[in-house]
Amino acid sequence: MTTIKDIAQAVGVSCTTVSNVIHGRAGRVSAETIAHINETIEKLGYVPNMSARSLVSSSSKVIGMISHLTQNKNESIVEDPFHSAFIGSIEKTLRENGYYLMLRTVETTADLLTFLRNWNVDGLFCTGVFQDEFFDALAGLSIPIVLIDSYVTHPNMCNVGLEDYNGGYTATRYLIDKGHKEIAFASPTIKKRGVVYERFLGYQKALTEAAIPFRPELVFEQELDVNTTVALGMNLAKRNDITAVFATADILAAGIMSGLNQAGKRVPEDISVIGFDDINLCHLTSPRLTTIHQDAPLKGKLAVYFLIDQLENKPIPNREVILPIHLVERNSVKAR
Amino acid sequence: MTTIKDIAQAVGVSCTTVSNVIHGRAGRVSAETIAHINETIEKLGYVPNMSARSLVSSSSKVIGMISHLTQNKNESIVEDPFHSAFIGSIEKTLRENGYYLMLRTVETTADLLTFLRNWNVDGLFCTGVFQDEFFDALAGLSIPIVLIDSYVTHPNMCNVGLEDYNGGYTATRYLIDKGHKEIAFASPTIKKRGVVYERFLGYQKALTEAAIPFRPELVFEQELDVNTTVALGMNLAKRNDITAVFATADILAAGIMSGLNQAGKRVPEDISVIGFDDINLCHLTSPRLTTIHQDAPLKGKLAVYFLIDQLENKPIPNREVILPIHLVERNSVKAR
């Protein structure tokens, strides 16, 4: 392994000088020496040892992408196709800026703290954080944190989110405008102050606005795995009161459509379905899924910019970005 | 930050003793001291500094999951839903064994080498490696490497793969048994000695066996993005010679079905489709997709076991696991 020392010896200067050149501290070194050193670095194939850097600077260029595992043990960081859409975008942007991405699942806040100190982690991405003790742990940290899809805020964290409320409203309103009145709401568990909760509020708002009474029995909280969602679709098929379903995730919507289909109901003739996210899957279902679009890669990119600006102490004009959503009309909703 | 030194001072012993206790080198320390040290570690919340360890031991517990980016710049590590299925399983198993996962995309072999030396990376996972200069670079390394879905072997790498040939054969044979003769083969680029290539060979084998002439014009090599796959489906709809399609990935199959549908063809009445992978999507298309099943989480888990056994110098009975596949019959194929 070529080290700074090797370079220094080869060139006939001290480590300090080499280090200065590496860090672009020009002005302190003669142009001649700089050139010579750079050549040698090239020739000998010097690569900085991040561990050593990290040790001396107690900062590491390591960014953690944290997935907080609660009880449901079988999940993991990239469980759903939507998540994975922006993790790639995050890795790319980080890399282009000289950072490294560690993926890590933590079960307890102690796990988190340990991990951070293990590596002098410089910054963190977390998704779906709620107002709980995990959040409190994050709040106690002194490193930059970017929260994605979370409705909790903290003076020294940044947030990248979505117009969830508006999305819920828009989807529901669209169904109403199409003549639907008995509209089911399907989602994973509705946790207070979460993404799903906001969409739920938007749903209620649209209902209220149209003077349609909210009926709690039309709310279906489900796991997102295929079997469950398909089963839900089959159950919905048995009822005749519902004419439309708003599902807060495309995978959920697709599962429901599939269940509906298998139970002999036709979408959208018998029942309309609208989703949320606009993942590729929307083009692959039949009928193609009408949904609320969001830009996942952009979300990832913005999250990284936020983080890097904080890491580099750049001024941060605002600590929050709410990405806009819009409706994408396809074929899963029919007017009645 | 609590360090070993702090512990040593608090207990009134030397760093060496603390270090010995931490590493379970019992026998060298009195039971009493051990207990005392452990208590103190607990009380003071000592967490090892991996950078320091890494520096002194030139090994880091960091495992890289490498995605080799060729020209197509917009892809990334978790581009397709299938990939992301086992990356979660990999993170989990690594973590349970005391390792850390770094996600990294590399464009050149130089990028790879730099990355490895930056962090003293202990081991590597790579997917879809071919016999090229990237492979040569891997071959030159001295760390354990596990190749996933790759048809290149090397004395000091392990392989976790799939019965791709058998899968291709089984799928095609199934279609043939159902009375199909004009069977299209749809896949991403067929690179020699790759996963897709093997499936292609299986396809040809089944054809030959049934005395059906292989027709190159029935082979369609495509990108896997939705638009392209849907477009392919629409094109296939225009021809009347094809009665069935074998697609080497479920997302591809689903795209084709969608295109077929949009062009007015019905699956499986007009044309049958079979996929590969058995991802959740198969339940969500309509009709539900008949496909070749593979166990992605298991693949991830096995890959990790391979890697860890190598890292810990355990005896490795065999350097290769080929996971079995099996056909899952659903509704996208019809006998004629």
Place this chain on the structure above:
DNA sequence: TTGTAGGCGTTATCAG
């Protein structure tokens, strides 16, 4: 059973 000392590669301080 325990301690001392040197060094891993890098950076920062301070002196020349």
Place this chain on the structure above:
DNA sequence: CTGATAACGCCTACAA
């Protein structure tokens, strides 16, 4: 403009 030197936290001979 350049160079010693100490320090980051940890590990491992080697001593005691």
